[in-house]
Amino acid sequence: MNAVDSEVSQAPEPRLTAIGERPRKITSDALEITHPLAEGRYQSPLRYPGAKSALAPIIGELIHAATVSSEVQRVDLFVEPFAGGASTTLRLVGAGIVERALLADADPLVAAFWRVAASRTAELIDRVSDEHARYISAGGVTALDRWDYWRAWDSKPGSSRAENDLELATKCMFLNRTTFSGILHGQAGPIGGRAQTSAYGIGCRFTLDPLVERLEYIGHLYDTGRIVDVWCSDWRETLGGVATHYKTLLPNRVVAYLDPPYLSKSGKLYRRSFDRTNKHAADLDWMSMFQHENLAEYLRHKMQFRWILSYDFDDRLLQDDALYASKCMRPDDDARALLDVKAWRIVRRSVILNYTASSKTGRGPAQELLLTTLPAGTVPSNDRLRVVD
Ligand SMILES: C[S@@+](CC[C@H](N)C(=O)[O-])C[C@H]1O[C@@H](n2cnc3c(N)ncnc32)[C@H](O)[C@@H]1O
Secondary structure (H helix, E strand, O other): HHHHHHHOOOOOOOOOOOOOOOOEEEEEEEEOOHHHHHHHHHHHOOOOOOOOOOOOOHHHHHHHHHHHOOOOOOOOOOEEOOOOHHHHHHHHOOOOOOOOEEEOOOOHHHHHHHHHHHHHHHHHHHHHHHHHHHHHHHOHHHHHHHHHHHOOOOOOOOHHHHHHHHHHHHHHHHHHHHHHHHHOOOOOOOOOOOOOOOOOOOOOOOOHHHHHHHHHHHHHHHHHHOEEEEHHHHHHHHHHHHHHHHHHHHOEEEEEEEEEOOOOOHHHHOOOOOOOOOOOHHHHHHHHHHHHHHHHHHHHHOOOOOEEEEOOOOOHHHHHHOOOOOOOOOOHHHHHHHOOOOOOEEEEEEEEEEOOOOOOOEEEEEEEEEEEEHHHHOOOOOOOOEEEE
């Protein structure tokens, strides 16, 4: 038994929390999207560190090129296991490039936000409007006190899941809009600092009307069956859960887009990260130390549907055998029984992006690596998508 096998055998029982009691089934055709934001530039209510809004059109280009091939005719389910601000999902669903999407994130704050925004939109809009009227509009010490309140707030034992989720979603929205770079993590401070002497104070990113419009868009996507469900789950539970709950779509009508935390320093940006120096990572389990390797192992041998992976460009990703040195996905026996292929090629492309917050470079351009098992012959290479050997 190798190191990875022994870790897997000691993995905790999967814990997957969906919007309802059970993962939502796809029962009928999705309805038409009529919300004007479907074509808008800014669709996510969250400002997310490392958000991939600039990458979304490129992911769309990859999927569009694949769906005109005979192998992948249509993407019925697009899965984002590291959803964060979900900018890619919102763009691709809105543009009609994929039919439906499933969002998942291991951070309970982020997952609760998407669950409530999707399925209890009006309640969240009321809560967020109230926070804005009472605290953000007042500004100064009142807004700062509220920021401290939400930073210290924790779920109350004995409160129902419904109550708890609504408060978590409100906390996520408040802190995301009022904290430096939208970082929900304990080290980042309020926009404008404690002194609030800058022209950009704590409320400068908390503009109510656009936020309400974006929340309404999320509710519309859920009501039309375009956002199928939101799971609070670790990536492994999400990928396994999709294979279990949406079996009839496998292998060619599901595509996963994975945007895991950065290889280095992600502990500064996310409450849930793969970073071994992040104290929150200890909440997951000791396996989190090897999550980049575990994810690579899973994608190279266990995936039962096609995937696209994005990472901040790092040579180690392409050189390390435990990561993505191999250009081939070789399904293990279980996956092969379903996929009916011996191997899928892993195609590599690099893209230059402008990040909102990059761990390496701050604001400004950064190089992103894209890896995919979409049919190799369909993956474009052009000025934006450069071939990587
Ligand atoms: C790079 S961000 C995703 C950003 C997203 N693509 C966007 O455009 O906003 C990574 C996300 O992964 C989540 N995450 C960290 N560890 C995870 C795990 N083990 N399983 C699932 N999600 C995890 C973090 O909470 C964070 O939201």
